[in-house]
Every structure is written in C-alpha cells, then in structure tokens.
Amino acid sequence: MGPSADHQGPNWLGYDSSFPNPWSDIASLHMPQTIQRALYYCEYVANQDGTYAQAINRVVSYFVTEVDWTGVGDDEADNWRKFFDESLDIKNWLAVIGKDAITYGNSFFSVLPGFKRYLRCSRCHRFEAPLRAVAEARDRLKYRWSGFKFLAQCPACGHDGEMQHVDRRVFDETSCRVKRWSPHDIEILWDPFTDDTRYVWKIPEEYRRAIRKGDLFHLERAPWEVVEAVRDNQHFLFEDGFVYHMRECALAGMRNRGWGISRMLSNFRQTWYVQVLRRFNEAIALDYVMPFRLLTPAPGDKQAGTDPLTNMSAGGNVARINSMLRHRKRDPAAWHVLPFALQYQALGGEAKQLAPVELIAQGQETQLANIGIPIELWKGSLTMQTAPPAIRLFEASWSSLPHGLNGALRFLKRAVARIRNWEEPDASLVPPTHADDLTAQQAILQLMMGGQVSPTTGLRVLRLRYRDEAKKILDDQKYQAELQARSQKEMESAAQMEQMASQPGGAGPGQAQGQGGGAPADQGAQGAQGGQQPAGPQGQALQDVASSLKIDENSPITPQEMFQRADTAASQLLGMSPTQRNSELRKIKQSNPHIHPYVVERLEAKRREASNQGREAVLQQQYGGG
Incomplete structure (x- = not known):
C-alpha cells in the first residue's frame, strides 16, 4: 500500500539527512496501510467526490454495450438475449460490476441458482408442503424453529417433531440471480507459489442473528450450508469457481495476497491535494462571501461641538440605530430620522478574489488524467480533430476494463447454461x-x-442485426402481399356489384333466360325500360365528378345541398369502371375532403339498393313471387 512507518524517515531511498525527504508529506501520513482500510477509503471517495463518481460512471458506460450472441441458432440466440436483457438486466449488472472493479480494485459476484424450500414429515414421508405454507399455519401445525431445526406436527400421521427440509430447483425468472459480494465481507485464501485463490464469506453478524432467530424471509432463501455455518459459528468457504473475481492487477513486488489495487490509491496524493483546496474554498465561502456590515456615527468637529460621540450617549445611539434596523425589516419603505449622520462600511466579501478556482480546476484535471480520463472527454469538448487520438488513448489506457467485463459475461453465460441446461453460445460485448x-x-x-x-x-x-432486419423485410413483404390481396378482393367484389347494378332492370340472369327461351327483342327492351336506366354504355366519356364538387369559398353551402351533390356524384360514379371510380374518389378526397365521406356513404347505399333490387327481380321472374 503506502510507505510503512520504517520508510517514513529521511534516509528512505538514500536521501541525505541534511535535505528533507520530498516523499514524506502530509498525504503520506494518512495513506491506508491495510487492504481493509484501502477499501473503505476508496468507497468513501467514490461516494463523496462527485468528480470521481461521475468519471467512473462515464468510463463504465462507454464500454458497456450490446451483447453479441453467436455460435447457436437464431432461436437459441433470441432466448439467450431475452433472458439476459429482461430477466438478468445484463447491462445494469455489468455496469455495477465495472464500478465495483474501478472503485475497490476488486469485484466479486456469483450466479445463485433459485430454489424453493419444502418441509417433509421425517416419519411417514407422506406430508410435504412449502416452508411458508407450514409457517403460516403455525397454530394448526405447531410450527417452530429451534436448535436450527424445523419442528411441526404432521397432519397425516400426527408426528410432532423435526421436519426434513427439501430444496427443489425452480426454472422461472428467479432461477438465476446475480449476487454481488461486498469486498468488506470477503477473505481471500492465496497461495504465493501458484497464485491460486479461494474465497471465504465472512457472514455478517446481523444475518447470523436473523438465521438464529428463525426469520422466515431468510430461512426461505438461505442455502442449508450457510445455515450450518451460522450454527457452527464459522465463515463460509465458497466452492472453487463459484465466485468471479474481477480485479486491478498490481505490481509483482506488492504482496497484496490476491487482492486488486484500485487506481484511486496510486492517485491518493492528488486526491488529497484537491480535497485540501476544496476545504479551504469552503472556509472562504463561510467567511468571505457575505461582507460584515457596519454602521457608525459620522465623526464631526469636536471644537464646534458637533461630534455625536462626545455630545450624545453611545448606548442611546446604538439602541436608536438597532430600532431603526428592526423597523426597516418590517417596513422597508418607511422613513427614519436620526439627529446625526451615519457612515456605512462593508468589511470582507472578497471571496471571489480569494477562492482558489484555478488551482481546483487544475487539480481536478490532473486528478482525472491520473486515472486515464481525457479532460476533453470529461467536459464534452472534444472536436473532430482531437477526438480520434484522445479516445483511442482512452480506450488503450482502459483496455483491462472491457477485458474484465467480457470475462464476467462469459462467467455469467457458463453459469446460466449450467443452471438452465441450455446450449452454451459464444458471447462478447460489441466494441464501442x-x-x-x-x-x-x-x-x-x-x-x-x-x-x-x-x-x-x-x-x-x-x-x-442482419437476422432481425431480414425478418423485418420478410414481414413487410408479407404485409404488402396481404394488403394487395385484400385490395384485389375488394376491387373484384366491387366490379361484380357494378356489373349487377349496370344490367337493365337489375335482372341480368332473368334476361339471359328470356333470350334463351326465344323472347322477342322488344320485350327485352321493355324490360330494360321498366328497370333502372343505365348510366351509360361502357367506355363512354363521363363528366369529371371531382370538378363538379368544387365549392366556391365565397358562396356558402348548406348541409342539404352538400348531401344532394354527394348523391349526384355517387350516381355518376356507379356508371364508371372500378379503375375510373377509384381515381375519381382520390381526386374528390384531395380537392374536397369534407364531402368525400358523404360520397362514399351514398355510393355504398346505392350499391346495396341495386343489389337488393337485383335479387328481388330474379326471385320474381323465376318463382313469380311479389
């Protein structure tokens, strides 16, 4: 860590005793000497120093990107992506893991498999129920927790005694939980020859008390091995590979016993210096921002007897001035009279001249540069000319962070694949x-x-993602095909309705039958005259309906006139082919959108009317019905 007490003397690094040791400064006297004190120091700085906290957030946010899933099929990749994004919230977890690694120099986490605890009768083995259900029926089943054992009365055989605990795995959204471990509660077993490590959880005392007390919320979730460790008053040794340790590697000569060393410690002196400047800046703000205001009687000529200090009582003058000030607070617009003149003085108030603004700014820039953050990136003032080299230098200085985050992602992936029995894919963060x-x-x-x-x-x-875009293209093509098919079907239906409505008398089938029976031509003509008159032969030039519906802005129109025009336009549109009709309807919608709905409504009404007339004519001719 920092220099020990033996290295604080003047001869450290061979300095002559006649000259002061430049390394023996005030900051060195307060540098943490143990890993535990270093962890608390880094945590305090990250929580109290807004510059550091925001810098850490920006660094981690830059490298936490989308996860690229490869090596499996599309469906499997979608399952992994959905589970990690929705159930695990992978981006948030990687961000907090990265913040822990930068702050403490260490980040510990595991993937906990989900389970649900049941109680089973130890005698008959027929009764089995969830722990919570048994505990909530404590009056009927006599549930209690004693001697680190579950005790209850079996409703099947009546046995009143110890219940066996049965832990069953669950496979819902809670089947995998990401658990971060506090570095204050972790003890590392380190082998100096192989650098192998094992991790011990120093179970917090409040958690031990909750287990001993039999708190149901904790007993439902605590693995039984942890309960046994609490029972035996021991720490908990994790199995090998259960904990992922992301750390900042230190120099080989530092006996850090498997711990990482945070960058904050190498920047300790600069952080101390900046904090000293801030402290004095706070003192300046407390003492020199608001000036000390002073009122005194203006001195007069003592020989002429006009000096108020010699002719009047000082106590009376002070009381009179204080009364005037109190009255001014109640009524700032009031007039005040004194028998002598006053002079006003403002002492202090030079905080702007005393504040070490430039020193603080320079100290913060050095502080950020020492941990590898370009000041332009921090201020957001990067230009196109300076951005590429600055960002590339930034990425190079933090290359260990994305490497560690990808390692954490692979650890999460392997653990989830083992717990959920899924095929393990390849996964990595997309480079920024x-x-x-x-x-x-x-x-x-x-x-x-x-x-x-x-x-x-x-x-x-x-x-x-190419696969997503390809699926979207196919979906769009499918939608267009369905839309075209539906439009074609509507046009064919409209053409059939138009053909039926344009036949003389609406009796196309009856006329064909009469011609087949040898009916005279004039009889067919009479039948045509008895029905609805056709709008005109096919292909005949018709009047431009849209232009006939134009309304002059200077001449108002009543709703009745608008309805009549719409009815006339609908009659004209019935005599057109479907293509001409659709074209005219579009023109009407563009030129007069207010009358367009009425035209469409009257057009549909006339179609229904023609269809009904056609059916009645067919029934009358074929069956003689009225």
Missing part, C-alpha cells in the same frame, strides 16, 4: 464505436455491397 469510424463504416458497407463482406458484419457497424 464513435464518429471517427465513419470512413471505416463506409468502406465496410461498400465491401458488403460488393459481396466481399457478409451482411452480418456490414450491418453490425451500424448497430443493426
């Missing part, structure tokens, strides 16, 4: 991209269009 990649993106897209790069690689630079 920024504006200076535009040239590379354009080159990749051109290679993709030339067939030299796969669409998956080409679209990935745009943060798009």
Whole structure:
C-alpha cells in the first residue's frame, strides 16, 4: 500500500539527512496501510467526490454495450438475449460490476441458482408442503424453529417433531440471480507459489442473528450450508469457481495476497491535494462571501461641538440605530430620522478574489488524467480533430476494463447454461464505436455491397442485426402481399356489384333466360325500360365528378345541398369502371375532403339498393313471387 512507518524517515531511498525527504508529506501520513482500510477509503471517495463518481460512471458506460450472441441458432440466440436483457438486466449488472472493479480494485459476484424450500414429515414421508405454507399455519401445525431445526406436527400421521427440509430447483425468472459480494465481507485464501485463490464469506453478524432467530424471509432463501455455518459459528468457504473475481492487477513486488489495487490509491496524493483546496474554498465561502456590515456615527468637529460621540450617549445611539434596523425589516419603505449622520462600511466579501478556482480546476484535471480520463472527454469538448487520438488513448489506457467485463459475461453465460441446461453460445460485448469510424463504416458497407463482406458484419457497424432486419423485410413483404390481396378482393367484389347494378332492370340472369327461351327483342327492351336506366354504355366519356364538387369559398353551402351533390356524384360514379371510380374518389378526397365521406356513404347505399333490387327481380321472374 503506502510507505510503512520504517520508510517514513529521511534516509528512505538514500536521501541525505541534511535535505528533507520530498516523499514524506502530509498525504503520506494518512495513506491506508491495510487492504481493509484501502477499501473503505476508496468507497468513501467514490461516494463523496462527485468528480470521481461521475468519471467512473462515464468510463463504465462507454464500454458497456450490446451483447453479441453467436455460435447457436437464431432461436437459441433470441432466448439467450431475452433472458439476459429482461430477466438478468445484463447491462445494469455489468455496469455495477465495472464500478465495483474501478472503485475497490476488486469485484466479486456469483450466479445463485433459485430454489424453493419444502418441509417433509421425517416419519411417514407422506406430508410435504412449502416452508411458508407450514409457517403460516403455525397454530394448526405447531410450527417452530429451534436448535436450527424445523419442528411441526404432521397432519397425516400426527408426528410432532423435526421436519426434513427439501430444496427443489425452480426454472422461472428467479432461477438465476446475480449476487454481488461486498469486498468488506470477503477473505481471500492465496497461495504465493501458484497464485491460486479461494474465497471465504465472512457472514455478517446481523444475518447470523436473523438465521438464529428463525426469520422466515431468510430461512426461505438461505442455502442449508450457510445455515450450518451460522450454527457452527464459522465463515463460509465458497466452492472453487463459484465466485468471479474481477480485479486491478498490481505490481509483482506488492504482496497484496490476491487482492486488486484500485487506481484511486496510486492517485491518493492528488486526491488529497484537491480535497485540501476544496476545504479551504469552503472556509472562504463561510467567511468571505457575505461582507460584515457596519454602521457608525459620522465623526464631526469636536471644537464646534458637533461630534455625536462626545455630545450624545453611545448606548442611546446604538439602541436608536438597532430600532431603526428592526423597523426597516418590517417596513422597508418607511422613513427614519436620526439627529446625526451615519457612515456605512462593508468589511470582507472578497471571496471571489480569494477562492482558489484555478488551482481546483487544475487539480481536478490532473486528478482525472491520473486515472486515464481525457479532460476533453470529461467536459464534452472534444472536436473532430482531437477526438480520434484522445479516445483511442482512452480506450488503450482502459483496455483491462472491457477485458474484465467480457470475462464476467462469459462467467455469467457458463453459469446460466449450467443452471438452465441450455446450449452454451459464444458471447462478447460489441466494441464501442464513435464518429471517427465513419470512413471505416463506409468502406465496410461498400465491401458488403460488393459481396466481399457478409451482411452480418456490414450491418453490425451500424448497430443493426442482419437476422432481425431480414425478418423485418420478410414481414413487410408479407404485409404488402396481404394488403394487395385484400385490395384485389375488394376491387373484384366491387366490379361484380357494378356489373349487377349496370344490367337493365337489375335482372341480368332473368334476361339471359328470356333470350334463351326465344323472347322477342322488344320485350327485352321493355324490360330494360321498366328497370333502372343505365348510366351509360361502357367506355363512354363521363363528366369529371371531382370538378363538379368544387365549392366556391365565397358562396356558402348548406348541409342539404352538400348531401344532394354527394348523391349526384355517387350516381355518376356507379356508371364508371372500378379503375375510373377509384381515381375519381382520390381526386374528390384531395380537392374536397369534407364531402368525400358523404360520397362514399351514398355510393355504398346505392350499391346495396341495386343489389337488393337485383335479387328481388330474379326471385320474381323465376318463382313469380311479389
């Protein structure tokens, strides 16, 4: 950690005793000497120093990107993506794991399999129920917790004694839980020859008390091995590979016993210096922002007898001035009279001149630079000319962070695959991209269009997934095909209705039957005259309906006139072909959107009327009905 007490003397590093040791400063006297004190120091700085906290957030947020799932089929990849995004909230977990690693220099977490605890009769083995159900029926089943044993009365055989606990795995959303372990509660067993480590959980005392007390909420969730460790008053040794340890590696000469060393410790002196400046800035704000205001009688000529300090009582003057000030607070617009003149003085108030603003800004810039954050990135003042080298230098100085996050992702993936019995895919975080990649993106897209790069690689630079886009394209094509089929069906139905309505008398089938029976031509003509008059022969030029419906803005129109025009337009549209009719309807909608709904309504009404007339005519001719 920091220099020990033996290294604080003047001869440390061979300095002559006649010169002071430049390394023996005030900050060195307060540097943490143990890993436990270092952890608390780093935690305190991260919680109290807003600059550090926000810097850590920006660093982690930059590297936590989307997860790329490969090596399995599309359906399996979608299952993994959905489970990690929705059930585990993978981005949030990777972010907090990264923050722990930067703050403490260490991050410990595990994936806990979900289970549900049941109680079973130890005698007949016929009764079995969830622990909570038995506990909630404590009056009927005489449930109690004593001597780290579950005791209850079996409703099947009547046995009143110890119940066996049975833990069964669950496979719902709670089947996997990500558990972060506090570094204050972790003890590392470290082998100095192989650097192998095992991890021990120092069970917190409040958790031990809850287990001993038999708190149902904790007994439902605590693995039985942890309960046994509490019973035996011991710590809990995790099995090998159960805990993932993400850490900041230290120099080989530091005997850190398997612990990582936070960057905050190497930046201890600068952090101390900045905090000293802030402390003095706070003192300046408390003492020098608001000036000390003073009122005194203006001195007069003592020889002429006009000096109020010699001719009047000082106590009376002070009381009179204080009364005036109190009255001014109640009524700022009031007038006040004094028998002598006053002079006003403001002492202090030079906080702006005394505040070490430039020193604090310089200290913060050095503080951020010492942990590898460009000040331009922190301020958001990067330009296109300086952004590429600054960001690349930033990524290089933090290369260990995305490496550790990818390791954490692989650990999570393996644990979930083992717990849920899924096929294990390949997973990694997508490398972050920024504006200076535009040239590379354009080159990749051109290679993709030339067939030299796969669409998956080409679209990935745009943060798009080729499989998703291909599915969306097929869905859009399917939707267009369905829409065209539905439109075609409607047009065919409208054409059939138009053909039936345009036949003389609406009796197309009856006329065909009469011609087949040798009916005279004039009889057919009379039948045509007895029915509805056709609007005109097919292909005849008709009047432009849309232009006839135009309404002059200077001449108002009543609703009755609008309805009559719509009825007339509908009659004209019935005589057109479906293509002409649709074209005229579009023109009407564009030129006069207010009358368009009435035209459509009257058109449908006339179609229904023609259809009904056609059916009645057919029934009358074929069956003679009236």
